[in-house]
Amino acid sequence: MVSLLLISGLAAAVFVGFNIGGSSTGVAFGPAVGSRLVRKVTAATLFVGFAFLGAWTVGRNVIATMSSSIVPAIQFTPAASVAVLFFTGASLLISNLYGVPASTSMTAVGAIVGLGLATGTLNQALMFVIVSAWIVAPLLSFTVGLVIGRYIYPYLDRYAAFTKFDLHFIQLDRSGRIPRPHLNPNATPRDILGSLSVIAIACYMAFSAGASNAANAVAPLVGEGGSLTVDQGVLLAVAAFALGSFTIARRTLATVGDDITELPILASLIVSVVGGTIITVLSYLGIPASLAVSTTSTIIGLGWGRASRAATLAELATPTPDNSDMELATGALLTSRAEDAPASPTIGDLARHEEPAEKPDETPSVPAVGEEGPADLDERSLFDSGAAKRIVTMWVLTPSLAVAASYPVFVLLV
Incomplete structure (x- = not known):
């Protein structure tokens, strides 16, 4: 019976990690593959390498918290x-069904809290710290x-330059016996700098994902008297x-879905750096x-800040009939340039193989805060307040559902 349960646990861990x-x-x-900077196989290889680095270093702290500190x-x-692990996997299913970035980490912790409540062993002081971090992190990101x-x-x-290449950024010269890599001949120095930035930030995002998510897959199987050691759990x-x-990431990379699809590449990189840094710091502190x-909170804040640039702080503090109904959020990033300065391609443009508009020869000046009017914004593309409420609700x-559903299960099991 124990062997069957162990096999079930390992299978559930693999399902969650998969x-x-x-x-x-x-x-x-997504941005790197859509821009033809790297191939899908290269992207998967880099992701696995940097996710391993994040899980093996910073991720150990989160595994320790979830495997032995909460209960x-x-x-x-x-x-x-x-x-x-069942409840953790269920959160992934809910997220996919409703198209909302539900938190695997938060649901996994919720299931562990249910176990702690059922056994009377919950570390309430630590949970206060974790829940506080869950409140502070999105507010800080925003x-x-x-x-x-x-x-x-x-x-x-x-001034940022992000180019979609017709051929891949790294080419192979097969004229000799040994293929030699070289850069795309059409790449300018600005293209090279922008391309390397996209790849570097993608690797950083993979590191952060590994640091925060390894525990979600294996923490229940790791620990004192557990089925796996920490090293085995990370592997x-x-x-x-x-x-x-x-496997399934090839489709994700092809369609580049998720909540950053219609962001310009520049915005997606900012979101990755801000969101990834906050989560890496929390992971270092052992907080799941x-x-x-x-990242979603950063997207909302970035769009809100871009749209609110059309008004001064005094105007925002004292709404008028002209601006009280203006919705502020992600869509403002797509309308950030004047008509003579078309925006850089979005991730969705790259996925759909749409060509961005040509940039003008002269770079227009940036209007000061409060100079741009609300008419410059495409309100139909702004982040819907109803959608924001749906995301926060999820x-x-x-x-909460993980705690409520897991508690009676654990009462029966223990």
Whole structure:
């Protein structure tokens, strides 16, 4: 019976890691693949390598927290471990069905909380710290995104260069016996710098994904008297990531879905750096947190800040009939340039093989804060307040449901 439960636990861990690898590879390397900077196989290889680096270093702290600190490791019996992984996998299913970036980390912690409540062993002080981080992290992501969008993004948008190449960025010269790599001859120095930035940030996003998500796949199986050691858990999680990266991620990379699809490449890179950094710091501190929540909060803040640039702080503080109904969010990133300065290609443009408009020979100046009017914004493409409420509701609902659903299960098991 125990052997069957162990096999079930390992299978559940692989299932969770498989889905994480498939979805996270597309989010991290979508811009790089869409721009033809790297091939899908190269993207999967880089993702697995940097996810392993993140899981093996920073990710250990999160595994330690989820495997032995929220509840004592001895509570993770084979049956309890399978149950926790079941609820974690269910969160991935809910996220895919509703198209909302529900947090796997938050749901996994919710299931562990259910175990702690059922056994009376929950570390309440630690949970207070974790829940506080869940509140502070998205608020910080939103604030940083807002400041960048309002005061910095327009200047970066004027001078950043991101090119979609007809042929891949790295070419192979097969004229000799040994193929020799060389850069695309059409790449300018600005293209090279922008391309290397896209690839470097994608690798950083993979590192952050590995650091935060390895625990979601294997933490219940790791710990004192557990089925796996920490090293074995990391290797199992990354192997499952790889399975997803080299299989279902190919479709994700082709369609580049998820919540950053229609962002310009520049905006997606900012979102990746801000969200990834916040989650990496929390992972270093051993706090399980959601990369999806932090990146989505940054997207909302970045769009809000960009749209709010059309008004001064005094005008925002005292709404008038002209601006009180103006919705502020992601769509403002798509209308950030004047008509004579078309925006850089979005990730969705690249996925659909649409060609961006040509940039003008002269770079227009950036209007000062408060000079652009609301008419410059395409309000139909702005982030819908109803959609924002749906996302926030799912962030709160999924871990809450995990606690409510897992508690009676664990009462029966223990």
